[in-house]
Amino acid sequence: MPGEIVLTKNATEGINLVAYAMSNAATAGPEAERFRVGPGDEVVVTEMEHHANLVPWQQLCQRTGATLRWFGLTDDGRLDLAELDTLVNERTKVVAVTHQSNVLGTVPPVALIAERAHRVGAVVVVDGAQSVPHQPVDVATLGADFLAFSGHKMLGPTGIGVLWGRHELLEAMPPFITGGSMIEVVRMEGSTFLPPPQRFEAGVPMTAQAVGLGAACDYLSEIGMDRVREHEETLVGYALERLTEIPGVNLVGPGTTEARGGAVSFTVDGIHPHDVGQVLDELGVEVRVGHHCAWPICRRYGIPATTRATFYLYNTLADLDALADGVRQAQKFFGTA
Amino acid sequence: MYQEVILDHYRNPLHKGLREPFEGEAHHVNPTCGDEVTLRVHLEGEGQDARIADVSYDAMGCSISQASASVMSDLVIGRSVKEAMAVGDEFLALMQSRGRDAEPDEDVLEDAIAFAGVSKYPARIKCALLAWMAWKDATARALGEAT
Numbered sequence: 001m002p003g004e005i006v007l008t009k010n011a012t013e014g015i016n017l018v019a020y021a022m023s024n025a026a027t028a029g030p031e032a033e034r035f036r037v038g039p040g041d042e043v044v045v046t047e048m049e050h051h052a053n054l055v056p057w058q059q060l061c062q063r064t065g066a067t068l069r070w071f072g073l074t075d076d077g078r079l080d081l082a083e084l085d086t087l088v089n090e091r092t093k094v095v096a097v098t099h100q101s102n103v104l105g106t107v108p109p110v111a112l113i114a115e116r117a118h119r120v121g122a123v124v125v126v127d128g129a130q131s132v133p134h135q136p137v138d139v140a141t142l143g144a145d146f147l148a149f150s151g152h153k154m155l156g157p158t159g160i161g162v163l164w165g166r167h168e169l170l171e172a173m174p175p176f177i178t179g180g181s182m183i184e185v186v187r188m189e190g191s192t193f194l195p196p197p198q199r200f201e202a203g204v205p206m207t208a209q210a211v212g213l214g215a216a217c218d219y220l221s222e223i224g225m226d227r228v229r230e231h232e233e234t235l236v237g238y239a240l241e242r243l244t245e246i247p248g249v250n251l252v253g254p255g256t257t258e259a260r261g262g263a264v265s266f267t268v269d270g271i272h273p274h275d276v277g278q279v280l281d282e283l284g285v286e287v288r289v290g291h292h293c294a295w296p297i298c299r300r301y302g303i304p305a306t307t308r309a310t311f312y313l314y315n316t317l318a319d320l321d322a323l324a325d326g327v328r329q330a331q332k333f334f335g336t337a
Numbered sequence: 338m339y340q341e342v343i344l345d346h347y348r349n350p351l352h353k354g355l356r357e358p359f360e361g362e363a364h365h366v367n368p369t370c371g372d373e374v375t376l377r378v379h380l381e382g383e384g385q386d387a388r389i390a391d392v393s394y395d396a397m398g399c400s401i402s403q404a405s406a407s408v409m410s411d412l413v414i415g416r417s418v419k420e421a422m423a424v425g426d427e428f429l430a431l432m433q434s435r436g437r438d439a440e441p442d443e444d445v446l447e448d449a450i451a452f453a454g455v456s457k458y459p460a461r462i463k464c465a466l467l468a469w470m471a472w473k474d475a476t477a478r479a480l481g482e483a484t
């Protein structure tokens with residue numbers, strides 16, 4: 001629907017926009033009632049969130065006195081939904097959940113969680129930073145009220161992202177960043193604001209980046225997001241096979257391609273993830289090491305960091321052979337195999 | 338980057354383990370990767386001329402951060418604080434050299450010269466410096482200086 005796309009700097013800003021609008025709701029008009037959060041209210045997140053979908057909610061709770069609660073993880077890297085009905089209850093105001101973990105690759109059942117959330121009147125905020133670039137996403141099927149993502153993860157430029165919001169919610173939501181371009185009438189005594197999306201796009205917009213993101217969307221649409229997903233599923237399946245056949249390699253995340261995207265994290269017995277990454281780097285295989293801005297996942301699995309390979313439409317099976325060979329070379333180098 | 342010296346220190350770290358007595362302790366973390374070190378300094382004497390009688394540590398992390406803790410402690414133990422700080426400055430300069438025009442003084446740095454290659458990898462420089470920073474901090478505490 002027109003007016004549902006708010007341009008932001010990135011996914012992080014999109015999520016912060018909603019979190020700050022919710023604390024601003026305390027002093028906004030009666031239309032903002034459903035966004036108000038205070039003591040006794042609860043905000044529910046998950047243990048697999050990127051810091052971008054965790055810290056803004058911790059901060060919202062700190063500002064408003066609400067309580068943060070979260071879904072834990074199962075040993076195989078899925079969301080533990082056993083407590084769904086008690087965790088999401090009539091005190092819940094927001095449920096913020098990722099649509100694809102950037103560490104585990106897991107694609108949580110967002111629609112199932114959203115159904116429960118809506119039954120208790122909570123707003124569902126979906127972090128689509130990893131799903132929008134890698135799979136077809138339909139906000140209606142998903143049951144999302146808000147969905148945030150970034151241009152730079154989908155072949156677009158840095159400095160632009162999108163916050164999609166359901167129109168009736170955006171209509172009722174107070175602004176976060178205020179100033180030029182978002183006002184309706186300004187007097188010294190006070191101001192009124194434009195309807196969405198302009199209400200949420202204060203200041204001179206990032207026009208060049210917006211054009212760039214548009215081109216990236218056209219490019220991906222032409223290829224077809226279902227084909228992007230299919231391609232990645234093939235890559236993930238092969239990566240899981242090649243990596244798990246190496247003795248001493250431990251997957252961090254689901255071991256099958258079911259409800260799983262193209263991020264494969266692992267540890268190698270006796271070798272620190274940074275050292276695995278360095279050896280791979282020297283062999284021309286680019287991976288990332290660390291906690292990947294989702295530190296609680298590492299804590300949950302009792303590891304300091306992981307080595308993580310991620311895939312996109314330009315990767316090939318040969319890349320994964322190089323990855324697996326590189327891991328074996330690291331083992332030889334450090335004398336663990 | 339992985340010089341044999343580094344791998345040797347990584348496999349068989351010197352001075353590892355937390356010991357008593359100590360006058361200063363510091364805990365440092367590298368937030369981008371989760372590497373951690375807890376380090377204690379035992380001094381004999383006062384001020385910059387105090388002798389470093391012991392450096393003990395407990396560390397978790399990659400080969401670079403572990404080996405660096407081992408090399409650092411071995412380099413500074415037995416020296417005066419002033420001398421050891423000068424070695425630390427030389428090492429810091431090496432790490433900031435980006436692999437260019439570095440002419441590290443092997444007489445000063447000894448085994449630490451093996452880390453020269455690390456300076457080419459911005460993401461790993463912090464790993465090599467982690468124990469050094471913790472040591473400086475712990476020493477300042479041992480000397481009763483506010484940090």
Ligand SMILES: Cc1ncc(COP(=O)(O)O)c(C=O)c1O
Nearest residue numbers: 010011012050052102129130150
């Ligand atoms: C799952 C997930 N959420 C949020 C973000 C934040 O994206 P950005 O840094 O572009 O705001 C990222 C990427 O870093 C991510 O992988």
